[in-house]
Amino acid sequence: MKLDIEMLKAIVGEENVSDDVADLYVYSSDASVHQAMPSVVVRPGSIEEVQKVMRYANENTVPVVARGAGSGMSGHTVPMDGGMVLDMKRMNSILAIRPEDLLCKVEPGVVNDELNRVLKPYGFFFPPTPSSGNICTIGGMIGANASGNRAVKYGATRDAVLGLKVVLANGDLVNLGSNTRTDASGYQLARLMVGSEGTLGIVVEATLLLSALPKFRAMGVANFDRLEDAGRAISGIMAGGVTPSMLELMDKVAITAVNNALSLGLPDVAAIVVFECDGMVKEAVEHDISRIREICEKNSGSGITVSHDPKEMARIFEGRKKLFPSLSRYGDGLVSTSLADDMAVPVSRIADCVEEIHRVAERNNVVMSAYGHCGSGLIHTKILMDPTKESQWEDAKRAVAEVYEYVHSIGGTTSGEHGIALSKAPSWKKEKHDSLEMMVAIKRALDPKNILNPHKMMDAPDDWTKATALRYNVRRG
Amino acid sequence: MGDKHLEELEGEMNTCIRCAYCFEKCPVFSILGWDTDGARGKVVLSYGILTGQLEPSRSIADKLFQCTCCRDCIERCPSNVRITDIISSARADLVASGFANDTHKRVVENIKSTGNIYGDTEVVSPARGGEVPLFIGCQYLARPNKTKKYIMILEKLGIAPRVQEELCCGFPMEILGFRDEFKAHRERFVERFPHKEVIAMCPTCTIFLKEGYGLDSKHVLQVISERIPEANMGLKATFHDPCDFSRGLRLIDEPRNILRKLGVELVEMKDSGAQSACCGGGGGILMSDPALSDRIALKRIMQAVDTGAETLVTSCPTCETVLKKAANTLKELEGRSIVVTSIEDIIWKGLKR
Numbered sequence: 001m002k003l004d005i006e007m008l009k010a011i012v013g014e015e016n017v018s019d020d021v022a023d024l025y026v027y028s029s030d031a032s033v034h035q036a037m038p039s040v041v042v043r044p045g046s047i048e049e050v051q052k053v054m055r056y057a058n059e060n061t062v063p064v065v066a067r068g069a070g071s072g073m074s075g076h077t078v079p080m081d082g083g084m085v086l087d088m089k090r091m092n093s094i095l096a097i098r099p100e101d102l103l104c105k106v107e108p109g110v111v112n113d114e115l116n117r118v119l120k121p122y123g124f125f126f127p128p129t130p131s132s133g134n135i136c137t138i139g140g141m142i143g144a145n146a147s148g149n150r151a152v153k154y155g156a157t158r159d160a161v162l163g164l165k166v167v168l169a170n171g172d173l174v175n176l177g178s179n180t181r182t183d184a185s186g187y188q189l190a191r192l193m194v195g196s197e198g199t200l201g202i203v204v205e206a207t208l209l210l211s212a213l214p215k216f217r218a219m220g221v222a223n224f225d226r227l228e229d230a231g232r233a234i235s236g237i238m239a240g241g242v243t244p245s246m247l248e249l250m251d252k253v254a255i256t257a258v259n260n261a262l263s264l265g266l267p268d269v270a271a272i273v274v275f276e277c278d279g280m281v282k283e284a285v286e287h288d289i290s291r292i293r294e295i296c297e298k299n300s301g302s303g304i305t306v307s308h309d310p311k312e313m314a315r316i317f318e319g320r321k322k323l324f325p326s327l328s329r330y331g332d333g334l335v336s337t338s339l340a341d342d343m344a345v346p347v348s349r350i351a352d353c354v355e356e357i358h359r360v361a362e363r364n365n366v367v368m369s370a371y372g373h374c375g376s377g378l379i380h381t382k383i384l385m386d387p388t389k390e391s392q393w394e395d396a397k398r399a400v401a402e403v404y405e406y407v408h409s410i411g412g413t414t415s416g417e418h419g420i421a422l423s424k425a426p427s428w429k430k431e432k433h434d435s436l437e438m439m440v441a442i443k444r445a446l447d448p449k450n451i452l453n454p455h456k457m458m459d460a461p462d463d464w465t466k467a468t469a470l471r472y473n474v475r476r477g
Numbered sequence: 478m479g480d481k482h483l484e485e486l487e488g489e490m491n492t493c494i495r496c497a498y499c500f501e502k503c504p505v506f507s508i509l510g511w512d513t514d515g516a517r518g519k520v521v522l523s524y525g526i527l528t529g530q531l532e533p534s535r536s537i538a539d540k541l542f543q544c545t546c547c548r549d550c551i552e553r554c555p556s557n558v559r560i561t562d563i564i565s566s567a568r569a570d571l572v573a574s575g576f577a578n579d580t581h582k583r584v585v586e587n588i589k590s591t592g593n594i595y596g597d598t599e600v601v602s603p604a605r606g607g608e609v610p611l612f613i614g615c616q617y618l619a620r621p622n623k624t625k626k627y628i629m630i631l632e633k634l635g636i637a638p639r640v641q642e643e644l645c646c647g648f649p650m651e652i653l654g655f656r657d658e659f660k661a662h663r664e665r666f667v668e669r670f671p672h673k674e675v676i677a678m679c680p681t682c683t684i685f686l687k688e689g690y691g692l693d694s695k696h697v698l699q700v701i702s703e704r705i706p707e708a709n710m711g712l713k714a715t716f717h718d719p720c721d722f723s724r725g726l727r728l729i730d731e732p733r734n735i736l737r738k739l740g741v742e743l744v745e746m747k748d749s750g751a752q753s754a755c756c757g758g759g760g761g762i763l764m765s766d767p768a769l770s771d772r773i774a775l776k777r778i779m780q781a782v783d784t785g786a787e788t789l790v791t792s793c794p795t796c797e798t799v800l801k802k803a804a805n806t807l808k809e810l811e812g813r814s815i816v817v818t819s820i821e822d823i824i825w826k827g828l829k830r
Contacts, residue, residue, distance in 0.1 A: 018511070022537045025530070026513040026521045031495045043510070070512055071497045089510060134501045134553075261557055322555035328492040329556055335491045336556075387491055472491060473528045 003040050003062060003084070011052045016043040016090070027067070027077075027085045028471075032338050033387075034075035034422055035471035038065070038085040045090045047165065047173060047204045054202065055171035057084060057451055065453050066198040068109065068140030071132045073338035074415075075422035076143060076197050080468045081454050086202065088139050095205065099124055102210050103162060103179060108139025108203050124210040127154030130417070131321040139203050144419040145195030149320065152238075152375035153245040153278075154211060156417060158194040163207035166193055166200075169447040179207055192442070197419050198453040200446045214245070214278035216285045219313040220293060222301035223269040227251065230271035231351020233299035234374045237275070238347050240295050242288040246276035247375025248320055251354055253330065253384070254371040261326035264319045267303060271354075273374075274320060276313070327369055327382050334367055334384040339423055340400045343407045344377045344416030356406045357381055364399040366392065378416035387472035393465050400464075401427060422467045425460030482566035482573075482656065483527040486559070490524045493517070493558045499550035502748065504755040504773045505543050505762075513540050516550035516560050523567035538576035541567050543769060546652055546760035547720040552751055568654030580764040581653040589658065592644040595619055603628060604640050610672040611638035611697070612686065614679035615645050616794040623794065626825045627678055627697055633828055634704040638676070644669050648685040653761050666690070676700055680722040680793050681759075696722070698792060701824065702731040708827040709740035715786040716743060716820075717777070717800060718753035719793035727751070732792055732820055739827035741790075746780040754780060756791075758799040774803035781815050782807065788816045790823055 009017045018024070019040045028037040044050045057064045063083030070077050079085055092109035099122050106115060112133040116125050129148035130136055136146065142164070147156035154160075163177030177183060177190030193200055224230035230249060237247060250258070250272045259266050266272060273296065277288040293304055307313055327336035345353045354370040357379070361368035372380035383399060385392040404414055404427035414420065414428040429436060440458050443450075450459075461467040483490075499516035500506050506515035513522070519541055525531030541564060550560045571577070587596035594615045603613070603624060611631070617624045631638050644666050650659035667690065674693045677683040686694040716736060722728050729750045736743055748754040757763070757773025778800055781789045789804075791797050801817040808814035 020536050021531065021534065022522060022540045023511060023513045025525050026511075026518040029495065029521065031497065041511075067512075069497050069500065070495075087512070132496060132498070135497045261555060322498075325494050325496045325498065325555035328494050328558075333488070335488075336494050338494065388487070473487065473524075 004056070005040060007056060008040065008042055008053065011056070012042055012044050012049050016045065017041070027087070028079070030070040030075070030077045031073045032075040032078060032421070032423060033470055033472070034078040034080070034468040036078050036080045036468040037082065038079040039082050041085045041087055043087045043090045047167065050086070050167045050202055050204050051171045051173060053086065054167050054169065058170045058449060061449050061451060063451050063454050064202070066139065066143070066202050068137030068143070069132070069135045071136050072140065072144060072421065073341050073418050074420060074424050075468065076419055076453070076456065078422065078468055080422070089137060091204065094118055097122060099210065101179060102181070103207055104210060105205060105207050106138050107205060108137060108142070110138045112136050112138065112141060119210065120213065123213050125213050126208050127160055127211045128157045131324060138206055138208070142194050142203050142206060143196070143198050145417065147373070147376065147417040149246045149248060149373055151373055151417070152247050153243050158191055160209045161190055161194050161206060162209050164190045164193055164203055165205035167202045167204050169201070169449065169452050173204070177207065181209060195419065197421055197456055199443060199456055200452065212280070215280050216282045217245070217276065217278040217313065218285055218289045218306055218308050219246070219274070219276040219316055220289060220304060220306040221316065222273045222275070222296040223267050223303040224271040224273065224301055225269055226300065227270045227354055228351045229300040230273050231354070233273060233296045233301055234350055235348040236295040236299060237292050238375055240291060242277070242291045244275050244288065244292060244375055245278040246274065247373070248274040249350065249371055249374040250274070250323065251370040253367060253369035254323055254327070257327045257330040257369065258319055258323050260331060261329035262319055262322060273301065274316060323371055324380065324382065327384060330367065330384050333386055335387060336382045336384055337387055337396065339383040339396055340381050340403045342372070342416045342418040343379055343404065343412055343414060345379065345407055345410055345412030347374070347377045349410045349412070350374045350377065350379065353379055353407065353410065353412065357403055360399050360402045360406070364402070365395045366399055368399065376416065377412070388475055390474050390476050393470065393474065397465050404431070420457045422456060422460050423464045425457060426462050426464055429458070482569040483523055483563070486563050486566055487527060489559050490520055490527065490563060492556050493520050494556060495521070496555070498553050498555060499560065501553055502549050502752070502754065504545055504547060504549070504757060505769065507776070508769065508772045514543065519544060519564050519567070520558070520560060523563050526567055526570055533571050533574040533576055535576060538571045538578070541571060542578055542761060542765050544760045545720070545755045545757060545762055545773065547755035548724040549720070549755065552724055565652055565654065569656045572654035577654065578761070578765045581761055584649050584764065585653065585655045585658055588645045588647065588650060588662065593618060594645055594649055602640060602642050604642060605638070607637035607639035609636055609638050610675045611640050612646070612670070612675050612677040612682055612694070613640065613643060614677060614682040617678045618643065620794055623819060623821055624678070626821045630701060630821065630824050630828060631697070634701060636700060646682045646685050647689065648681055649761070651685070651689060663689070680719045680726060684721050684725040696726060696728060698731050698735065698820065699728065702735050705735050705738050705824070706828070707738050707740070708830050710823065710827055711740060712788060713742045713744065713786050714788040714790050715746050715781050715784045716749070717746070717756065717781065717789055717791040717796055718750060719791060719796045720753065720755055720759060722792055723751050723753050735820065735824065736790060739823060741823065744784040744786050746784055748780060756796040756799050758795040763795065763799065770799060771803065771806065774799040775806055778803040778807050778815065782813055786815065788818055790818055790820050792820045794819070
C-alpha cells in the first residue's frame with residue numbers, strides 16, 4: 001500500500017509521522033497474541049488533524065486503527081490489513097472539570113490514573129478501575145468498554161460516558177450523547193460507540209460522569225479450602241443485601257503465580273476472596289463488611305482478615321492489579337498468553353465455571369488460572385503454555401473453544417470487559433449469531449468503505465490462530 | 478536469528494506479556510511519547526532482532542541506545558522481566574553487527590588504552606595505604622576535589638581507606654554492548670583489584686562490582702551513615718535518588734538519615750526513593766543523545782524546584798552534573814532555579830562545624 005507520507009506530515013507535523021521499520025514493528029503488536037505490521041504510524045494532536053487524516057484515509061481507502069496504550073488483549077490495535085495506526089496519546093488534555101455537573105471532559109489520550117489524580121482534590125473520581133489504570137487511556141477504555149475491580153458497585157465505562165465527540169470514517173465530526181445523566185433523546189449513539197473497538201469512529205473527546213470519592217473504605221480477605229464454597233459465598237454476598245465496591249476471586253493457580261512474582265505470601269488454599277466496601281458513612285461500611293464476613297464464615301471461609309489501614313489495603317489492591325502480568329511467573333517454563341481472558345457468567349455459576357475451566361485446561365495440556373471481578377460475574381483466565389511450541393497453539397485453540405462453549409451454555413457472555421477483536425471473535429460470533437447481521441448493517445452504514453479497524457469482531461477470521469501472524473517465535477513440535 | 482546474546486533471553490522475552498506497565502514513568506517515553514521509546518518497545522525490538530524479523534539497522538540501534546537504564550521499568554514490571562539485561566544484550570548483538578555508536582566506541586577505546594573513560598593518561602590517584610579497600614571510579618577520579626573530600630570524611634570518621642592505582646570497572650563496556658571487550662577487561666581488572674570486599678564512591682561502580690564481579694561492595698554512604706555525628710546545618714533540601722543508588726542498591730533511607738542528622742530539613746519530590754525519576758544521565762545517552770538527556774534532566778529539576786527547597790542534594794557525580802546544567806537552563810527559561818550540590822559537600826560542611 002503506497003501512502004502519501006508527505007501529506008500526512010503536512011497534517012500532523014513531520015515529527016508525528018513514522019514509517020521507520022522500528023516504529024512499524026513495535027506498533028504491529030499489543031498485549032494480545034497477534035501481530036501485523038502497519039504502513040505508517042500517525043500521532044494527531046487535535047480534532048481537526050484527526051478529521052483531515054480520516055478524510056485522506058477515506059478517499060484513499062486506507063485502513064485506520066486507533067491506538068491508546070496498546071494494552072488490549074484480543075488484538076484490537078493490531079492492524080491486520082496494514083494501513084495506518086493512529087496513536088492517540090498526544091491528545092491528552094483534561095479539558096474541563098465540573099463537579100457541580102458531576103462531569104469532566106477529556107481528550108482520548110488521558111491516562112486513567114492521571115485523570116483520577118487530578119480529580120482527587122475536587123473530591124471526585126472516574127469510577128472504572130482497570131488493572132492497567134496506570135497506563136491505559138480513556139480512549140482505549142471507551143473502545144473496549146473497560147471496567148475493572150470496582151465495576152461491581154460503580155459500573156463499567158459505558159455507565160460513566162455521558163457524551164462523545166467522534167470523527168467518523170469520512171472525517172465528519174459528530175456530537176453524541178449529552179451532558180446529563182438522563183438522556184431519552186433518541187438512539188443512544190454514544191453508548192453504541194463505547195465498546196465498538198474503533199470500528200465505527202475515532203473518539204476525540206469524552207464527557208465522563210464523576211462519582212464522589214468515598215470517605216471510608218475497608219478491605220477484607222477470606223480463604224477457602226474448596227472452590228465451590230468460595231462460589232457460594234460470592235453469590236451469597238451479592239444476594240445478601242450489600243453492595244461491595246470490590247469482590248474478587250483468586251484460584252490456586254493465580255495464588256501461586258502472584259506469590260512467585262510478588263512474594264505476597266498468600267496462603268496455599270483453593271481460593272481467596274477479596275472484598276471491599278466503601279461509602280460516606282463509617283457505620284454503613286462497617287455494617288456491610290460485617291455482613292460479608294458473616295456470609296464468608298457461613299460458607300466455610302477461614303482466616304478472614306479485615307483492614308482499614310490504607311497502606312495494607314493498597315498492598316492488597318496492588319497485588320490484585322498485578323495478578324495478570326504475574327501469571328508469567330507461574331513457573332515450569334509456562335508463560336501467560338492473553339486468551340479466553342474475560343468471560344462473564346451469572347454470579348451463581350462462578351464456581352461451576354471455574355471448575356470447568358480447570359477441567360478444560362487439564363484435558364488440553366495447558367494451565368489456566370481463574371480470577372477476576374466475580375461480584376460482576378467476570379472471570380479472568382489466561383492460558384499458561386509454552387508459546388514457542390506449535391502443538392501448544394492447537395491445545396490453546398481447543399481450550400478456548402471449549403471454555404466459551406461452556407460459558408454460553410450457562411448463560412454467560414464471551415467478554416465482560418476486554419472486548420472481542422480477533423482472538424475471541426470465533427466464539428463470540430457463535431454467541432451472537434442472531435444479531436450479527438444487525439451489527440454488520442450498523443458498521444456498513446457508518447463506515448461503507450470498511451476502513452475503520454477492518455476485519456475485527458463480525459468480520460474477523462474464524463480461526464484466530466491464523467487471523468494474523470502470532471507474535472511468538474513458534475516452532476514445530 | 479540474531480547474534481548469540483539475545484538467544485539466552487528468549488524465554489525471558491516471552492515472559493513479557495506486553496502489558497505496558499513499564500510506560501508509566503519511563504523517562505524516555507515521557508519525553509518522546511512513541512510506544513517504541515518505552516521499555517516494552519525496546520523488548521519488542523529485541524525480540525524482532527532475535528527472531529530475525531528485524532534486520533539490525535541504524536534506526537533500530539538508535540532506539541535501543543535511547544535508554545537511560547534507570548531500572549524504573551524493572552521496578553514496575555509485575556512479571557519481573559529482566560528488561561535491562563534484554564536491552565544490553567540487544568545492544569551487544571547490534572554492536573556485533575556493526576551498529577555501535579561512535580561516541581560509545583571512543584569511550585571503550587579510552588578504557589582499553591588508558592584504563593578510564595576519559596582517555597586521561599595522567600590520572601593522579603590519591604593512593605594510600607589503609608585497611609579498607611576504596612574504589613574511586615572514573616567519575617570521581619576526574620573530580621579530585623570531591624574524591625579528596627570523601628577520603629577526608631572517611632578518615633575523620635575513623636576509617637582508613639586503602640587506595641591504589643585503578644582501572645575502570647568496565648560497566649560502560651557492558652551496558653553499551655561491548656561484551657567481548659569487557660570480557661578481556663574483566664581479567665585485567667580482577668588482576669589489578671583482587672579484593673573480596675570493597676567500598677566504592679560511585680553508585681554505578683558499587684552495584685557493578687557486586688553484579689559484574691561478585692564482590693561484597695558497599696557504597697561509601699552506607700559506611701558513613703553508621704558513624705555520622707549530629708550537626709545543625711539549617712538547610713532546606715530535597716534529595717535526588719540516583720537510579721543505581723535507590724533502585725539498584727536499594728539505598729533510600731541512608732542518605733536521608735545522614736542529611737537529617739546533619740540538621741537538613743528534607744522535602745521530597747513528587748517521585749522519590751524507589752520511584753525516583755531519572756536525571757537523564759545514564760545508559761550512555763548523555764554521550765549519544767545529549768539533547769534527550771537535557772530534556773529529561775529539565776523535567777526532573779522542575780520537580781525539585783516545585784518542592785520549594787533551596788538545594789537539591791544528590792549522591793552521584795553524573796546526576797549532579799546534568800542536574801546543575803538543567804538548573805541553569807530552567808533559570809534561563811523561567812527565572813526560577815535551585816542550587817544543586819553533592820552529599821559529600823554537605824557532609825564535609827557538617828563535619829567542619
